[in-house]
Amino acid sequence: MKKLLTALQENLWQALRLLPRALLLGIPLTLIYILLVRLHNIGSNYVLDIGVYGTGYLISVVGVYLMYIIAHFTTQWYGLPPES
Amino acid sequence: MFSGCKEGMLEKLGGRLVKTGVRKAQQSVKRTFKDFSKRSDHEMPLHALTLRDEVEVIGWEPYWLLEGTETYEPAYDDHLYNLLSTLVVGYYDINPATGGVRDDSTYRLLRNSPVYQARTRLPIANENLKILIALSYGEDLSTAGYASLLDTKGKSFKNLVKNLCVLVSDSNVMADGIVVDFRSLPKGQGKRLAGFLAELHSYLDTAGGATVRDIYLCLPAQGLGTPYSGKEFFDELALAPQPTVRKFIINTWDHPYSVEAPYLSQVASAKGTRSGLDSTLAYYKRQMAETFPNPAAWLIPEFAYMGLRYVAANDTNPLLGERIRRLPLDSVMARAVADREEDDNACAEGRCKTNINGASFNAFPYTYYFENDSSLALKYRWLASQGIKGVSLYGLGYNTRDVYSKAQNEKARKVVKGSLWQVLAGQYAAVPARTTYPTIAFLLMFILAGLLMGVVIHPEVRNEIARKGAHRWSFRIVTILLVIGIFASLILTIPGQVAAGTGGLLAVFPFLRRFRSMIKR
Numbered sequence A: 001m002k003k004l005l006t007a008l009q010e011n012l013w014q015a016l017r018l019l020p021r022a023l024l025l026g027i028p029l030t031l032i033y034i035l036l037v038r039l040h041n042i043g044s045n046y047v048l049d050i051g052v053y054g055t056g057y058l059i060s061v062v063g064v065y066l067m068y069i070i071a072h073f074t075t076q077w078y079g080l081p082p083e084s
Numbered sequence B: 001m002f003s004g005c006k007e008g009m010l011e012k013l014g015g016r017l018v019k020t021g022v023r024k025a026q027q028s029v030k031r032t033f034k035d036f037s038k039r040s041d042h043e044m045p046l047h048a049l050t051l052r053d054e055v056e057v058i059g060w061e062p063y064w065l066l067e068g069t070e071t072y073e074p075a076y077d078d079h080l081y082n083l084l085s086t087l088v089v090g091y092y093d094i095n096p097a098t099g100g101v102r103d104d105s106t107y108r109l110l111r112n113s114p115v116y117q118a119r120t121r122l123p124i125a126n127e128n129l130k131i132l133i134a135l136s137y138g139e140d141l142s143t144a145g146y147a148s149l150l151d152t153k154g155k156s157f158k159n160l161v162k163n164l165c166v167l168v169s170d171s172n173v174m175a176d177g178i179v180v181d182f183r184s185l186p187k188g189q190g191k192r193l194a195g196f197l198a199e200l201h202s203y204l205d206t207a208g209g210a211t212v213r214d215i216y217l218c219l220p221a222q223g224l225g226t227p228y229s230g231k232e233f234f235d236e237l238a239l240a241p242q243p244t245v246r247k248f249i250i251n252t253w254d255h256p257y258s259v260e261a262p263y264l265s266q267v268a269s270a271k272g273t274r275s276g277l278d279s280t281l282a283y284y285k286r287q288m289a290e291t292f293p294n295p296a297a298w299l300i301p302e303f304a305y306m307g308l309r310y311v312a313a314n315d316t317n318p319l320l321g322e323r324i325r326r327l328p329l330d331s332v333m334a335r336a337v338a339d340r341e342e343d344d345n346a347c348a349e350g351r352c353k354t355n356i357n358g359a360s361f362n363a364f365p366y367t368y369y370f371e372n373d374s375s376l377a378l379k380y381r382w383l384a385s386q387g388i389k390g391v392s393l394y395g396l397g398y399n400t401r402d403v404y405s406k407a408q409n410e411k412a413r414k415v416v417k418g419s420l421w422q423v424l425a426g427q428y429a430a431v432p433a434r435t436t437y438p439t440i441a442f443l444l445m446f447i448l449a450g451l452l453m454g455v456v457i458h459p460e461v462r463n464e465i466a467r468k469g470a471h472r473w474s475f476r477i478v479t480i481l482l483v484i485g486i487f488a489s490l491i492l493t494i495p496g497q498v499a500a501g502t503g504g505l506l507a508v509f510p511f512l513r514r515f516r517s518m519i520k521r
Helices: A002-040 A050-077 B009-036 B063-067 B104-112 B114-119 B143-149 B155-169 B190-207 B231-239 B277-288 B329-348 B373-385 B396-400 B410-428 B436-456 B459-471 B473-492 B497-520
Strands: B056-062 B086-093 B130-136 B177-181 B214-219 B247-251 B299-303 B307-312 B366-371 B390-393 B429-432
Touching: A002 A050, A002 B436, A050 B436, B056 B063, B056 B299, B056 B396, B063 B086, B063 B104, B086 B104, B086 B114, B086 B155, B086 B177, B104 B155, B114 B130, B130 B155, B130 B214, B155 B177, B155 B190, B177 B190, B190 B214, B190 B231, B231 B277, B247 B277, B277 B299, B299 B373, B373 B390, B373 B410, B390 B410, B410 B429, B436 B497
Parallel strands: B056 B086, B056 B390, B086 B130, B130 B177, B177 B214, B214 B247, B247 B299, B299 B390
Antiparallel strands: B307 B366
16 A cells, blocks of 8 residues: 555656646647648638637647656566666 | 248248348448548538638528518528528618608518517527618619708608617617618719718717617629719728728629529629629729728628529520429429519510610520529639628528429428528538547557657667667668658548558557567667
């Protein structure tokens, strides 16, 4: 139990440390997302409202976390210590 | 086995069952794929759509369509008001001598019609719907009549303003403004009309209370003999301290239909003439250029209703488009015969109807045109290409009137009626952007990046790549090409981003094995 709590604490700390990076990276990534949406909607009278931008930013931030989590598990899968 | 069963019967039955089962399974798989790949905007019901912000779609509903006649009944209950930004209800037909309405019953109808509840009637309500009252001058087209009409000093003008203020502020009407429809105004009256509009605007503004009333003005089609609206008219309008007129509605349906361009009839001028909307639009853009920056933003062309129209012209080929199959030809023939009889009778009584060239209607074989969804879509697209953001639809209730009376062909009537709104929605509605597939593709990109990052961040792998890259250019080029390829396929193979993304993920796995071996070494 204690071990788990420590691991959770450590991971939370890691997640918090990642937050500014994710928030910053979210901005250019949102633009890529909007580009994808625009290309996908060519030919229709689509409207890009604030909701689409907001969703894009949210997905970008979540995506950065997803990327780091997958990277973490990939290294574990190969039986290697994570990057120090 | 019972006696009726012959040899091989069960096998046949079994085979049939298996075949049916396989077919059913195939169908259900197909249906699942179809549902999965369905475009979300197609699933959107028309009454759930709204117009784009910058677009103005005006619908006209003259009083005779509000009360109904023998051949058709009022259709205003069925209009999709969510796809209109403005509803024009007409006509306040001025009597220039008094300033009142020529016919009192019209005034009563205008005041008490239930059409104004369009803002609140669910599910097609549109609380932002702008309601305008059309002001017209129908009967007396002489210059003298107009002179007394446009006289803003006289008693009749005061009476007109008083009546209009009562009408627009009525608790049933609650109109947002006026449409001035003096499109047959003779040449040389432009300056006086500008004065009339400015005066009317100032009265409506002060008398109507807090809301600013809008004035829309109908402009005549060019090349038809009544060009009052030259440059001096717009110069005069621009002199007013505040913008008097909000939008100009160009009359398109006076333009003749032409055999040369059946689908773009009334829009494209016939060869060597200036009879189409294209030349009228060019004319107004030229005249307004100095005083109204970006004239296209001020102009809205007005089209005739969907359905059957006829013109008397010296040609014999009825122009029916390929998608005309749902037209009930019996009704068309009945209509044609009735028209002909009516015109012949009128001529016999000495009241011959004439076309714009002065020739009598029944001097030629009649040509019937049918305005349908394909022709309207072409016309709306043409307008968009000219930078015009909107359209005015004259007589929404006319959609069904000409061919489809209530008793006839209820189904075809519904199709024709629905297709007008379909075309409008296709051109002017704000469709929410489809985001499902881009989102999945985007998330796949992160998974891809995570997998690559997981191995590439290790110093061993980086060193190995750097070492190999230093003397093996092919390795670097292949890597770069692969990355570009994955991104390009993600972005360009629309709508297959998801497939491309998944393919990208699969393509990466051999590389992961290679990286792994690098680490292990």
